[in-house]
Amino acid sequence: MASEGNNRLAASRLVLLAAVPLFLALALAAYLAMEFSAYEREAQGLVRHTYQVMEAQRRLQDDIQTAETGMRGFILSRDPVFERGFRSYLARIPGDLALFRSLTTDNPAQQARANRLEKLFQQRAAGFDAAVRGTTEPVVRSAQAMAGLQRGREQMAAIRREVTRGLAEEERLLAERDRTRLHAENVEVAFAIGAGVLALGILLITAALLVRNNISLERSERARANEAALLRATLETVREGIGYFGTDNRLGAFNASFVSLLGLSEALTRDAHPTLSDLRAAAGSDGQAVFTSAADGAEALHLVRAGRRLDVYKAQVATGGFLIGVQDQTERMEAEAIIRQAQKMDAIGHLTGGVAHDFNNLLQIISANLELAMDAAREPRLAERLQNAIGAVARGSRLTSQLLAFARRQALEPRSVDLGRVIRNMGEMLRRTLGENIEIETVIAGGLWNALADPNQVENMLLNLAINARDAMPDGGKLTLEVANAFLDDAYAAAHAEVTAGQYVLLAVTDTGRGMAPEVVARVFEPFFTTKPEGKGTGLGLAQAYGFIKQTGGHIKIYSEPGHGTTVKIYLPRTRRDADALADPQSAKVQGGSEHVLVVEDDEGVRAAVTDMLGELGYRVSRAGGPEAALQVLQKEAPDLIFTDVVMPGPIPTREFTRRAQALRPGVRVLYTSGYTHNAIVHNGKLDDDAPLLSKPYSRDQLARKLREVFAGTARGAISDPVPQKAKAKVLVVEDVALIRMTTVDMVEQLGFEAAEAGDARDALALLGQDAAIGILLTDLGLPGMSGRELVAEALKLKPGLKVIIASGYTNPADLPAGGMNLVKPFDLQQLRRALES
Secondary structure, three states, X not given: OHHHHHXXXXXXXXXXXXXXXHHHHHHHHHHHHHHHHHHHHHHHHHHHHHHHHHHHHHHHHHHHHHHHHHHHHHHHHOOHHHHHHHHHHHHHHHHHHHHHHHHOOOOHHHHXXXXXXXXXXXXXXXXXXXXXXXXXXXXXXXHHHHHHHHHHHHHHHHHHHHHHHHHHHHHHHHHHHHHHHHHHHHHHHXXXXXHHHHHHHHHHHHHHHHHHHHHHHHHHHXXXXXXXXXXXXXXXXXXXXXXXXXXXXXXEEEOHHHHHHOOOOHHHXXXXXXXXXXXXXXXXXXXXXXXXXXXXXXXXXXXXXXXXXXXXXXXXOOOOOEEXXXXXXXXXXXHHHHHHHHHHHHHHHHHHHHXXXXXXXXXXXXXXXXXXXXXXXXXXXXXXXXXXXXXXXXXXXXXXXXXXXXXXXXXXXXXXXXXXHHHHHHXXXXXXXXXXXXXXXXXXXXXXXXXXXOHXXXXXXXXXXXXXXXXXXXOOEEEEEEEEEEEEOHHHHHHOOOOOOEEEEEEEEEEOOOOOOHHHHOOOOOOOXXXXXXXXXXXXXXXXXXHHHHHHOOEEEEEEEOOOEEEEEEEEEEEOOOOOOOOOOOOOOOOOOOOEEEEXXXXXXXXXXXXXXXXXXXXXXXXXXXXXXXXXXHHHOXXXXXXXXXXXXXXXXXXXXXXXXXXXXXOOEEEEEEOOOOXXXXXXXXXXXXXXXXXXXXXXXXXXXXXXXXXXXXXXXXXXXXXXXXXXXXXXXXXOOHHHHHHHHHHHHHOOOOEEEEOOHHHHHHHHHHOOOEEEEEEOOOOOOOOHHHHHHHHHHHOOOOEEEEEXXXXXXXXXXXXXXXEEOOOOHHHHHHXXXX
């Protein structure tokens, strides 16, 4: 609005500036008109003066001629009448000469002529006297008389010549002065026309400026109206409450948020323009402090009103008055609480991971030795004690597993699961667990989708929820298990920051128990929080379920009301894959084998216990304390399987060790074990496809079953045949973003491929020309300099058989060469494996 005011002021100044030249032009025109008028009057005066001179000369000529005529008549007739006439005209001639002389004072030539005429006249006058005095006869033809007449004629001829020349001179002056007068008149007319045109132009420009100024003013008015409407609309769309108070402390402008956040009456604010005192009186008890604070000049205030946390501030306005702003900080504080919770979870995860690794190693030593001691125990009482100790180890292992699940650090093996089948398979076990006084009802919707989750963790979670429901119904009740398809929309996702909108499979567990108060529901996912009596629960069941669901990419929500029971709703992500077959590991007969197993374990106690367990199962065993020692053993021996810990000290990571081992001994199988896998074989919370894992602590039976699965090729990631593998081609990764390039190279190497890297097409082509082992080109399309398409064309010229994989956020099929593949970013390890190995 300030800019509009400046524009209007500039337009007004422009109009005034345009009027100044108009006034100057008019004044100049008036001045020049007066000058031209005076000049014209002077020119006309000169013309008149010339006519007067010519008239004086003609009169002089006429008087001399008349005197000459009278004198001749008198000589011829001696008539006194002629003499009187002659004398009268002769007397007028001096006056005529004096007039001619006075009129030509500004003309030296005419003055000289007047002198000559005067001399000629005197001579002629003397001749007159002589002619008159010489005789009294009418006609005298004497020689003397004739000579006098001849002189008289010559004198008159001279006088006429002088007069004629004088007249010619005056006619020349007259013509010159007429031209000057006409030129002056033309200049005056031209100037008058020019001045008129100039004045008209200035008037037109001034009029145009005035019209433009009026249009600008009209536009400014419309702009001000639009700005006012925009300001009102902006105020109404701003989430922050805004109220403007004038210098009289009355409310002038405000938005709806200001009214609603402070609990004011809309009618009061709209109609009355209330003062601070009016608003303080109208506000509720929790809102009065706002207007009291504003009146006292305070600049900031924090208050809680209607369950919302508000920040109120006061700001002075340069033009007078002040603003009161009201910010709803509830969502920000809730988001900060979520971040703090995430940070707390991350800290617990790091702590749990460190503890779990060492603790599970200890449990593994204890468990293995207890099982070995069980075989040697002869006394029933000793065997019972050993069994109790084994049970304690199992409880310790379960506790560690629950902590890892809560911290989202467990190694999941997600599969395509039919949750309806899972519930049906668990039905009998749940009935035995819950007892006869609890009725179990299952509701499975038709057309049920498959969920992507770890089936073992789903069963553990469902069992924990059922046990919690049983404890909430000590006098019996009903437990309802419901499975259905669900869709969480954008609105629900917006209300729950951790939820991604999409399709899910819903598992709802509902009981008719005591229910929970809201403050209890708010804490149920905290580890070790429980409302059960001492010794009746660890408080990790729901915490474990929460961690598992979040790690799986799902969502959990609890609805509960005291006295009316509880419903736990679990949303697991949908998958379009067919349901995987679920094997029952307990149904398989435990058996050993005679294969050669290399045990790689840095903990001496664990290594010794595992070696003894494998020996009792019939396997031939070699052992090594780390990757370096294991590679030395592999130089001499050819084991059938490497049973290796995941987390070990030393410069060689476990995945690098197994890659080298399989290159050294093609076809050797690998089984991983760990109390905490960290990120070596687990990515995004999911176990790598080529990494069968046996988590610590494990029993001898679990070890035996897992080994047979790996040897049979049925375990996840196990090698199904001992045929030596074909050497893998070297992969050239071309990516200009260094972080993406490094990550991709790490993934390629984790899959057992050797990798080379380049940041642009020029370096990539140089590597292709130098390294004959490169057989796969993995490139982005958007590269600096030469594009990815041009790189592929040049690379295929160098190596016609080169395998090409385009890794990009979006790829047009036309960009792919014949036989090329498209790997859409972002991609995971499994997708990269399929692209490289296809």
